[in-house]
Amino acid sequence: MATIKDVALQAGVSVTTVSHVVNTTRHVSTAVRERVELAIRELGYVPSAVARSLKSNTTRTLGMLIPNSSNPYFAEIVHAVEARCFAAGYTLILCNTDDAPARQSVYLKVLAERRIDGLIVVSTGDDDALVAQLHGLQMPAVLLDREIDDPGCDLVETAHKDGALLAMQHLLALGHRRIACIGGPAHVIAGELRVQGWRQALANAGVLPEGDALLWRGGFTSQGGHEAMRAILSSPGARPSAVFACNDLMAMGALRAAHEVGLRVPDDLSVVGFDDIELCAYTSPPLTTVAQPKARIGALAVDMLLERVSGQRHQPHQMVLPAELRVRASTAPPFALSPTLALDPVPLLRQP
Template identity: 65%
Template sequence: MATMKEVAHRAGVSVTTVSHVLNGTRHVSDDARNRIEQAIRELSYVPSAVARSLKHNVTHTIGMMIPNSSNPYFAEILRVIEARCFDAGYNVILCNSDDNPHKQSVYLRVLTERRIDGLIVVTSGEDAGLPALLTDLHLPMVLVDREMDNIHCDLVEVSHIQGGYLATQHLLTLGHRHIACISGPSEISPSDQRIAGWQLAMGEAGIEPADDALWRSDFTSRGGYQAMHALLRQPQPPSAVFVCNDLMAIGAMCAAYELGIRVPDQLSIIGFDDIDLASFSSPPLTTVSQPKERIGAIAVDMLLEHIQGRRDEPRRIVLQPELRFRSSTAPFAPPGTPARRSKTTLNNR
């Protein structure tokens, strides 16, 4: 691999002059610049990004931490973030914590060693030392999707309570009264907030959910599958289930199918997130849509404002979810009566 010294020798100039051309730090005559650029092409010289970052204290690199790379919701947000960063001249280094707080802490230290300019984080559950660790990084930072106490930085998320409320209201409007909820782990803030929305809508309808109407899982399709198996084996199974993310909802539909329960004729299921796959499940999944493109774009824009010194004070942006009405929910039909299927429209795909 060619060095800057070899470029300087080929062009007949000093190493300092080559450096000025590469970094734009001083005027260099057109003749010298042309010789340097020709030498760079002939030697296939590639400037060291590490050396340049040490000189300017800028790497044009963003770190991103997500809790589960197999969840399409995070993949879809990451795609938006990567594209927006690329357009702004920044690269993205991705770390997947697997919802493991220890792994998360290790990767955060690795990212800082890479001299990133800023950080976008979706946290992995409760970690008592995480707020202090993030504060000690002294980096521009944006939290996405999951709130965290005792941290002074930007946040962008959807209103999870409103989303849970919308999902449950939809089922209530269809005439369901025995509505169960399959949620995520208790240490993750969206789990409890979506449950709160379910409870709020049920309370407004004058319904007190039974203790066995709420099940905790892990936001995976296998977790939804196992929780739905348990729900449907109860003496009085629900007529509808609000499942707190789409992956679990797809697993839940699989469990219903195995047990010979037709969705939505005998059981209505609604999810949360509106991942691309939700439109192509069987039946297509009614769900609460998160504005993923806006979330990703806002996260990048807020981070770049801090990196580029255009803003200091943190902001909290909460976006509103929307209902995507498809074919996995239908009006309540008492056992033994023909079910009335809900109509679904193509624009909800």
């Protein structure tokens, strides 16, 4: 592998001159610059990013932690973040924490060792040590989608509770009154805000839920949504005429469970999701859902982070973006409800 000394020897200049050409730190005559650039091309010389970062105290690299790389919602967010980074001349290092606090902690240390300039974090939502760890990194950080109790970080997210209210108001306007909710893990604030929206909408409509008898947990996965929907349909009492799932993957699992027992969506059961991932338009039927502005969220996260990295802004800032309802074919007015269905027993996921 060619070194800077090899380039200097072939171009007939000093190592210092090659460094000035590579780093544009001092004026070099056109003729000398062209000789150096020709030597770099012929030798295939690649400047050391580590050495350049030590001199400039910047790597033009950002880090990002996401909790689940298999969730299309996060994949679409990452796509927007990476595009914005590339346009700004930055490289993105992506780490998947798999919703594990210990793994999150390890990746934070790894990214700090890489001397990244800033960090975008979608937290696991269940790590009390995260705030202290972020402060210890001494670098700008932006929280995305999931809040943590740290007033020093920037934040960009959707108005989760308001989005849930939109979904519920849609179902209530169609005439549904017995509406179940499939929530995510109780420790994730974003998911709990959506559950709060479900509760508030029912209370506003004077439809008092039976405690949390209509609340089930699906873990933000398709399998979890499928199991929760099976449990809902096999529970005693009248079945709901509609289900609000707190993310699209759980809604898709619910669609599959309804199909397996012969329920027609939306004739027998209406289903609403949350996120509006691209796949929603291709489910059968296409899924009504609450849309998060994913492209704008990703772009804003990068812009806010670069403002802090460049020193343009020092005070933390929070951006809460509005959600929108996307009405598709998975919702309709309720038909006459049939009694509970006879299903094989499934693990109960209801919250105590």
